Amino acid sequence: MFDFSLMLEKFMEYRTQIAEAVGETFLMVGISVLAAILLGLPLGTMLFLTAKGQLRENVTWSVILNGFVNVVRSFPFLLLVVFMIPVTRFLVGTAIGTVAASVPLGIVSIAIYARQVEQSLFEVPRGVVEAAQSMGASKLGIVCKFLFVEARSGLVLGLTTSTISFISYSTVMGVVGGGGVGDFAIRYGYQRFETELMAAVIILMIILVQLVQFAGSMISRWLDKR
Template sequence: MSVMLDQVVKYRSEIVEAIGETFVMVGISIGAAILLGLPIGTLLYLCRKGQLYENRSVSLVLNNLVNIIRSFPFLLLVVFMIPLTRLLIGTAIGTLAASVPLAIVAIAVYSRLVEQSLLEVPRGVIEAAQSMGASKLEIIIKFLYVESRSGLVLGLTTSTISFISYSTVVGVVGGGGVGDFAIRYGYQRFETELMAAMIILMIILVQSIQFIGGFIARKLDRR
């Protein structure tokens, strides 16, 4: 344990920088998931058969697109998206560049979880809203989102943990982060104690996010 602490102190500035890089990548991914994944997931739900905006063509296209992105091995996706990343960011190397494929995956992952959460809303809620004369937009915002808010939070919590896991892979494009630091400084330099310290740090981070997300979801659960 003392050796581990000595290693952490020795590389404290690099560790702080790695944590900051992880927060940047995960933060961008969460933002993309909320801003784009939420509406896309809502559209996936609304365009299903029997829903408010039933549209087979849109549903088919969105479903296939989301499924393809989610089934793509993340490391290969990072490499595959290098030309697009360079076009958007101006470079294919660095934390911001690594955030591009991470954000794409975040959108696909969370949109599917949003769809699943909305599917759990009883049909009677929509029928009750329609009987009260609510518009389609009001049904979505004031009824569907309200009834599924606990599931939406849990979905975002689960997604965030996945984003942290994905962020450990982006060292291939110089994305940095805690995972990349553990590999470069711990594994490649045979400093096992340092790598173990980074693993413990990641476990604490993931457990904290799970606890906070679960706590908020329980507070929002109306059942």
């Protein structure tokens, strides 16, 4: 029978290591979210703009950008981590550690959020773009002052969903010494047969995901003026 008191006892016993693991997860996910916003948002916007019938319709660029996103999203993540070791070593000087683990996670985050951005922009009514054009707005103005404004709720929800995916991906980063909550659960819980400790860490992960989802949903509803 599962012992909740033992689970709490184990949690308190390893609270320092758990706090360190949570910090590593936050660092990896934080870097991934930053990469998603700084690079995934522009990439997703370009995916939308170069699509058929859009402001910057361009078949060549559409195929190239969609190809990149599709390849990265379909690549088995663990294999991608290993495949990118030379690139990671070149960029940060090492292939081991939390920052190094953030490189492949950041690449995946860019592709995941780019697709979310594209879908959110496609949901904006065509009439919004036509109205902006009739007022003489530039293409940059249409994107920044009309498309992003109309899609802001969906963009936040997309980032929320993506962030939860980043948290899930971060749990396997122990393969390159990235640490994090998932790595802690495997090393201290599974490999040492500490079932209660592993259960405590799983519950902690569930709470973290729920908090991210709650915050994202609240902000999205607040931004939705429709």
